[in-house]
Amino acid sequence: MREHFEIRDTDAAGRIGELTVPRAGTTVETPALLPVINPNLDTISPRRLADEFGAEILITNSYIIHGTEDVRERALSEGLHEMLDFPGAIMTDSGSFQLSEYGEISVTTEEILEFQHAIGSDIGTPVDIPTPPDVSREQAEAELETTQERLELAETVETGDMLVTAPVQGSTYPDLREKAARHADATALDVFPVGAVVPLMNDYRYDDMVDAVAAAKRGLGGDAPVHLFGAGHPMMFALGVALGCDLFDSAAYALYARDDRYLTVRGTRHLEDLDYLPCSCPVCTEFSPDELRALDDQRRETELAAHNLHVTFEELRRIKQAIREGNLLELVDQRARAHPTMLDGYRTLLEYTDQLEADDPVSKGSFFSTSHESARRPEVARHHDRLERLSVPDSLFLTEGSPTRSDEFDACWRVEPPFGPFPRALSKTYPLTAEVPDRTDRAALEAAADGVTRLAEANPGTEITLGHRDWPAAVLATLPDGVSLVDLTGE
């Protein structure tokens, strides 16, 4: 049991949690965003991040601090909190990113962890090997072995009450990711970044990202706080949270601002192309696009970075509220419409229904069936599992219409796409209170037919008749032969 992470609320595999950071004497509510601070460049000051944006935690790079003499000396003498003037928790990266970019770095895990501790970091990071996607299995395995040795070493370094991360690598091999996660979870380390997914996101490979994170989650305990390392675009936070990620870091807000890119939850826009600002943050209220374009470079960069942060924090608040209301997957569904590759990510997420279902609350506010993908949500799968456990009479009429045949059958159940059949007594229970469109789509009918099949297969002795309204022949053909059919169209 990890005492420093407590889960308060869940929806799909997403959760609202509290990460206790003992060295900072604070708790951080998750999902949390860690703005990335480059100690040599101050686009938005850490004080402003805390006061104006409500940032409870940030991340900076101890390797850059270590390698810049005057900054290093200041960090050692004043401590990170005073040097950056930040009242919240501070996490530090180790130079692993530089290692992946430049091939070598000049510190060891012990040195950098001791340095992070010496400068007052609250969450430190060992030097893992961020193995990129698509390398050979041999390379992924060999580098993973090195990462695992470093994690074991990190456990032995004297770091007081600084939390220490255990990055999960394994490239694009889900079995290696899962194994890496199991190993990391078994260490005494505290926070679990899923590493080296940035190249996947840069290439819009959200499906592969979901596979990597889902594999890591399978190997980690439910009480492990998970950091999706390098994921800073608000467009994909809902997807990341629904997968069970708790921490996100954003360098994007500042990097994108530097070349006039404007973040939205539906993707990135270039300031040059904007005739209107689709946002009500203080920046977008104060300036028109022309006025922003007319600012000098430095001011424009600062204003765009502020806007980028506003939308980023706003999206996290929206996600937390969605978890509270139990409609996180509806938000993911909406965000997935931002880009076809995001839809691939969402569809891949729905392939892990079992994983999502494990943490998903049994009862929530309401289920809105709003897309083709809604038919694959964990609530539908859970209902199908439940069908196998319901007791049934000898003859059963399943109907999309009114219960008009009580004289012919022992019982009459409703059929509602995408769930399929259920006894009328359950009509008022979640998720069967769902709001569904009148114009049913094919995926919902197929899911309903799957439900009928599950019920029929679990009860071979029951005579089942399905009263449907003009279901396509191909959908009806998926039903077992024993199910009789009545077309209710016109009744």
Ligand SMILES: [Zn+2]
């Ligand atoms: Zn704005």
